[in-house]
Amino acid sequence: MALLGLGIWDITSLSFVALIAYITNNALYNLFLHPLYSYPGPLLMRATRLAYCYRLIRGTLSFDILDLHKKYGPVVRVAPDELVFADAAAWKEIMGHQKGGGEPFEKNMKFYRPFDFLPVDIISAPREEHGLLRRTMAHGFSERSMREQQPIIKGYVDLLIRRLRERCGQGNRVDIVAWYNYTTFDVIGDLAFGESFGCLENSDYHPWVKAIFELARAGTVFQFLAQYPLLMRLVFALMPKKLMEEQEHHMELTKAKLRRRMESGKERSDLVEGLLQKKDEWGLTLDKLQANSSILIIGGSETTATLLSGVTFLLLTNRAALEKVTAEIRGAFNSEEEINFIAVSSMPYLLACLEEALRLYPPGGATVCGNYVPEKTIVAVHQWAMYHSETHFKEAFSFRPERWLGDPVFAGDNKDAFQPFHIGPRNCLGRNLAYIEMRIILARVLWNFDMRISGESLDWMKKQRVFNFWEKGPLYVHLTPAR
Numbered sequence: 001m002a003l004l005g006l007g008i009w010d011i012t013s014l015s016f017v018a019l020i021a022y023i024t025n026n027a028l029y030n031l032f033l034h035p036l037y038s039y040p041g042p043l044l045m046r047a048t049r050l051a052y053c054y055r056l057i058r059g060t061l062s063f064d065i066l067d068l069h070k071k072y073g074p075v076v077r078v079a080p081d082e083l084v085f086a087d088a089a090a091w092k093e094i095m096g097h098q099k100g101g102g103e104p105f106e107k108n109m110k111f112y113r114p115f116d117f118l119p120v121d122i123i124s125a126p127r128e129e130h131g132l133l134r135r136t137m138a139h140g141f142s143e144r145s146m147r148e149q150q151p152i153i154k155g156y157v158d159l160l161i162r163r164l165r166e167r168c169g170q171g172n173r174v175d176i177v178a179w180y181n182y183t184t185f186d187v188i189g190d191l192a193f194g195e196s197f198g199c200l201e202n203s204d205y206h207p208w209v210k211a212i213f214e215l216a217r218a219g220t221v222f223q224f225l226a227q228y229p230l231l232m233r234l235v236f237a238l239m240p241k242k243l244m245e246e247q248e249h250h251m252e253l254t255k256a257k258l259r260r261r262m263e264s265g266k267e268r269s270d271l272v273e274g275l276l277q278k279k280d281e282w283g284l285t286l287d288k289l290q291a292n293s294s295i296l297i298i299g300g301s302e303t304t305a306t307l308l309s310g311v312t313f314l315l316l317t318n319r320a321a322l323e324k325v326t327a328e329i330r331g332a333f334n335s336e337e338e339i340n341f342i343a344v345s346s347m348p349y350l351l352a353c354l355e356e357a358l359r360l361y362p363p364g365g366a367t368v369c370g371n372y373v374p375e376k377t378i379v380a381v382h383q384w385a386m387y388h389s390e391t392h393f394k395e396a397f398s399f400r401p402e403r404w405l406g407d408p409v410f411a412g413d414n415k416d417a418f419q420p421f422h423i424g425p426r427n428c429l430g431r432n433l434a435y436i437e438m439r440i441i442l443a444r445v446l447w448n449f450d451m452r453i454s455g456e457s458l459d460w461m462k463k464q465r466v467f468n469f470w471e472k473g474p475l476y477v478h479l480t481p482a483r
């Protein structure tokens with residue numbers, strides 16, 4: 001084959017040279033002419049986004065960002081068009097409420113919705129649609145709804161305790177991560193679809209839940225590919241058909257659950273009732289309902305289970321704090337029945353332990369909040385890096401619940417830097433529900449069991465990487481009934 005007298009090898013060599021020239025040209029532009037050229041950062045990261053993507057898909061980005069802040073200061077250029085901030089004021093500037101409503105910047109869709117064909121949900125909706133969705137979904141999180149949801153949540157916590165009692169004692173160990181996941185997925189499954197996933201009942205993950213964990217790692221790869229549309233198309237063309245079918249199957253399962261919830265005809269104070277009531281008026285398709293209920297489940301279950309796993313690990317490796325929080329709980333109640341939503345809200349040390357775990361092990365972690373400013377710069381805050389900085393928190397790597405209780409040793413901490421639920425019009429809608437679930441579950445577990453960490457899990461937190469979620473291995477603990 002010949003083109004204008006050139007052979008195949010000439011054409012290949014020319015294409016290669018053209019590609020190298022293009023990459024070099026781009027890198028030189030990024031280093032010397034780009035509007036962000038004067039911001040500090042490592043040479044490779046300033047020259048090309050590939051260096052950032054490499055850290056993202058290795059799952060080490062969040063930890064690397066802390067080192068970068070130490071070396072380059074509170075604002076670092078981590079990709080040609082991206083700045084990360086380790087400054088408490090950045091929260092407000094990036095996400096705070098604006099006069100007239102809305103947030104200052106649009107979200108970065110390459111991060112939040114890497115594929116155009118995915119239906120829009122509350123997390124990825126543009127400003128106006130987001131406002132409508134949020135106002136409607138907020139009904140499910142009202143005080144009244146949460147009061148009515150209390151017996152549902154209690155039912156699953158009762159079942160958790162029963163299951164753990166069946167398994168504890170005589171040298172047995174349990175993987176507490178799995179049990180927290182079973183519980184929080186069952187609770188939110190019930191609150192979003194009117195039926196649980198049956199994880200606690202069957203003492204196993206439901207395939208829907210398993211698929212979510214399997215997709216998390218792929219998510220970072222797609223966030224990387226979203227930067228390179230041609231590569232994305234190539235990967236899609238080569239992707240095994242089976243993977244696409246599994247994704248379809250997952251969405252079908254969600255739709256089937258939703259259909260059953262709609263056909264039940266019951267009015268419930270749950271998390272989707274608001275949307276279902278507006279379904280016809282807004283012409284909400286099943287795809288959109290599916291997308292939003294999936295977000296509720298993923299956002300409301302994995303996060304809470306992660307934090308519960310984190311706080312359990314931190315307590316079991318900090319004996320004094322474990323004894324103190326256990327004494328607070330066991331001293332406050334005469335019977336387990338008294339441990340309810342209201343009672344657990346007034347347990348200061350329990351709350352301080354949860355806050356400290358949110359600081360050391362923020363669920364979704366390490367996630368960024370990318371947004372575009374008009375000049376198409378992405379701006380981001382990385383929670384893990386921000387919270388492990390001595391600039392903001394004394395003894396930043398240690399578990400010190402006292403810092404949240406006014407201990408003068410930590411008077412210099414910059415609490416404004418700590419925003420695990422984000423701030424502004426797109427902050428976490430489920431924050432109150434999360435606190436209630438976390439307090440009730442932790443209080444009931446500590447009331448019922450003396451806990452000890454199993455030797456093989458002592459470096460559980462150290463080994464983890466982040467792929468949108470913390471990639472948590474099993475956390476083995478020994479439980480002994482306390483009564």
Ligand code: HEM
Pocket residue numbers: 122123134188271295296297299300301303304307362363364368369420421422425426427428429430431433434
């Ligand atoms: C420890 C537990 C939790 C943490 C740390 C957490 C954190 C967050 C964060 C950081 C966001 C902002 C995400 C973004 O825009 O990038 C968010 C949004 C959201 N969360 Fe949570 N969350 C937790 C539990 C829950 C629970 C239990 C629910 C209940 C279903 C929930 C529902 C939501 C919803 C609906 C949004 C979207 C809000 C919007 O875009 O307007 N979250 N959460």
